[in-house]
Amino acid sequence: MALYPSGLTHRLRWQAFALWKRLLSYRKRDWELGDYPVVFRTQEIDPKPQPKRLQMQPHIAQIVNWWLCGTGETLAEALANLEEVFRNASAARKAETKLLPRPGVNPPIEFASSTRIEAVGELSDDFIHKILEYEWAMISDESSLWDFHSEETNDALIEKIRLVYGVDVSDIESANLCEILERITQSIPKH
Numbered sequence: 001m002a003l004y005p006s007g008l009t010h011r012l013r014w015q016a017f018a019l020w021k022r023l024l025s026y027r028k029r030d031w032e033l034g035d036y037p038v039v040f041r042t043q044e045i046d047p048k049p050q051p052k053r054l055q056m057q058p059h060i061a062q063i064v065n066w067w068l069c070g071t072g073e074t075l076a077e078a079l080a081n082l083e084e085v086f087r088n089a090s091a092a093r094k095a096e097t098k099l100l101p102r103p104g105v106n107p108p109i110e111f112a113s114s115t116r117i118e119a120v121g122e123l124s125d126d127f128i129h130k131i132l133e134y135e136w137a138m139i140s141d142e143s144s145l146w147d148f149h150s151e152e153t154n155d156a157l158i159e160k161i162r163l164v165y166g167v168d169v170s171d172i173e174s175a176n177l178c179e180i181l182e183r184i185t186q187s188i189p190k191h
Contacts, residue, residue, distance in 0.1 A: 014039055018064040022104025033086045036103045037064040040075050051152050065106040112140035116178040120185050127181060130164050131157060145175035 014037065021037040028035075041060050050056070057071035061078040068089055070082025093100055101107035117124050117139055128137045132148045139147075145154045154175050161169050161180065167187045169180045 014064050018104040020104070021064075022102060025103040031100055031103055033063075033083055036066070036086075038062065038079070038082065039064055040078065051150055053146075053152065054150055065104065066101060067109075112142040114140045116141045117143075117181070120178075120181040123181055123185060124177075127177075127184070131160050139177055141178050143177045145177065145180070 017039075018037040021035065025031060025035055038061055041062070042058055043056065043060060045056050045058055057073060057078065059072050059075050059078040060069055061071075061075070061082040062069035063082070063086075068082065068085055070078050070080070070085050072078035072081050090100055124139065125136075128134050128139070134148075137148070145157050149157065158168075158170050161167060161184070165184045165187070167184050169183055172179045172183070
């Protein structure tokens with residue numbers, strides 16, 4: 001583990017580090033965070049006030065070539081957060097009977113399923129226009145109201161859903177769009 005690279009020479013060094021971790025990974029099959037090439041970096045924090053849930057942390061710990069990262073007020077906190085993120089990602093992949101990417105490789109981007117969103121048909125487009133107020137948006141089965149605003153709560157959107165569709169979704173704690181759209185669909189009278 002080392003500080004995040006800046007400049008081409010440093011990036012090449014970290015790719016060499018990733019290659020080294022990849023070669024070492026062939027010695028076993030169950031990988032832990034320590035088997036992955038982890039780098040640290042510090043970022044400047046925007047001085048403008050942000051909602052608490054969107055406030056940036058000054059330190060980042062990231063696995064080279066993979067999107068997993070952790071943040072914190074200190075490097076130790078960032079690493080601890082990365083360990084938690086890694087455990088969660090590992091458990092989720094095991095639940096889906098998927099293997100972890102080999103250390104050092106650049107795993108392909110995996111898009112979340114949109115099967116449930118597609119099942120509600122045109123309602124998702126109507127919801128995007130009337131509630132989220134976008135011309136279009138890419139939403140998946142894992143999308144939530146939190147993805148579409150920067151407020152501290154979802155209260156304004158929940159109220160808008162109630163006014164537009166006549167449906168109360170305030171009890172859907174996850175604010176998952178699939179759950180919300182499925183509830184709206186259930187409330188529409190069948191002819």
